[in-house]
Amino acid sequence: MRIDAYNQIAQVYKTTSAAKLQKTENARHGRDEVQISSFGRDYQIAKQAVTEAADIREDKVAELKAKVNSGNYSVDTADFAEKLLEKYNTSLM
Structure with missing residues (x-):
């Protein structure tokens, strides 16, 4: 029976176990990070x-729908564009 071979194997296991323990300790002290894309x-x-x-204000929707269907609804495109840009600019701030 060769005892010296057993000692060599035990040494390998001890070294491997120490490396695993060190990895585990490093992982415990690590920091998790989350990155959110611009789409997110x-x-x-x-x-x-x-x-x-x-x-949704149902009464307002019904009124506008009736105007659109009858052809009596018109929108000033310049006012619409201005309001749209105002909303967009305030959302960027």
Whole structure:
């Protein structure tokens, strides 16, 4: 029976176990990081805007729908564009 071979194997296991323990200790002290893409940020902003938006005013929708269907609804495109840009600019801030 060769005892010296057993000692060599035990030494290998001891070294391997120490390396695993060191890796585990390093992992415990590590820091988790999360990176959110610009699409993710935009999605979060849109989701928040939807949840904060007021409920649909059915009476207003019905009134506008009737005007559109009868051909009596017109929009000043310059005013519309200006309001759209104002909303966009305030959302960037």
